[in-house]
Amino acid sequence: MIEVELWKVGLLFVAGVASGWINVLAGGGSMLVVPVMLFMGMPGPVANGTNRIGVIAQNVAAIGGFFRRGFSDFRLSATLAACGGFGAFFGAQVGVKLDGIWFDRTLAIIMICILVIMLTGLGQKPKQTDGKPKNLLLGHFLFVIAGFYGGFIQIGVGLIQLPILNRVMGLDLVRANMHKVFVAMVFSFVSLGVFASQVKIEWALGLALAAGYAIGGWLGANSAVSKGEALIKKVFYLALAGMAIKLLFFR
Secondary structure, eight states, X not given: OOOOOHHHHHHHHHHHHHHHHHHHHTSOTHHHHHHHHHHTTOOHXXXXXXXXXXXXXXXXXXXXHHHHTTOOOHHHHHHHHHHHHHHHHHHHHHHTTOOHHHHHHHHHHHHHHHHHHHHHOTTTOOOOOOXXXXXXXXXXXXXXXXXXXXXXXXXXXXXXXXXXXXXXXXXXXXXXXXXXXXXXXXXXXXHHHHHHHHSOOOHHHHHHHHHHHHHHHHHHHTOOOGGGHHHHHHHHHHHHXXXXXXXXXXX
């Protein structure tokens, strides 16, 4: 375990606030957190596992927000989550063993791929639907795959879940996001359990991260500075590109 120091708690809290804010305004904010933990000296599997604490906190808050606004379908959410959790268990078994230079390179490649998706919108264009779920068997099977990825690395898993829910299963974006956060919460619990059983999770730092995620999400949701979104995205993309280059070529 790394030594828990005040500056590390503060840094992860700030990173969590920034990530939660970016998640609302631009998307993909969780890509910021894991590299920060790596640069603090946290081993790859520990950073990968500890990040799940913040992800769970953010999704719990989101589920509550949807429920308060009258959006819930716990039967479908539960069956999708069961499939996602099944996949996540096996994905986490792989992720927990990925360490050192291979973790850095895998993370960098994933970050580059996600940046391309975010910049081009590849496969992310919403489909107009009647909101009624269809292709249930295929959708549940694809959630096993999405869960595997979520258990393995988690970063950017929403970019996999949303097309399944919207384009394959025919759900509108509101309900797609409603199911997405529920499934992500469940498979994050599963993967956190796997990581916690095999590596020493940094619980104190994870709780600071979770608090930051929650506050950042609230600030982003209530932010009126919409004109700054384009600049935020550009700075965010440049920062992630720099992190990816650092992980690939500089140790």
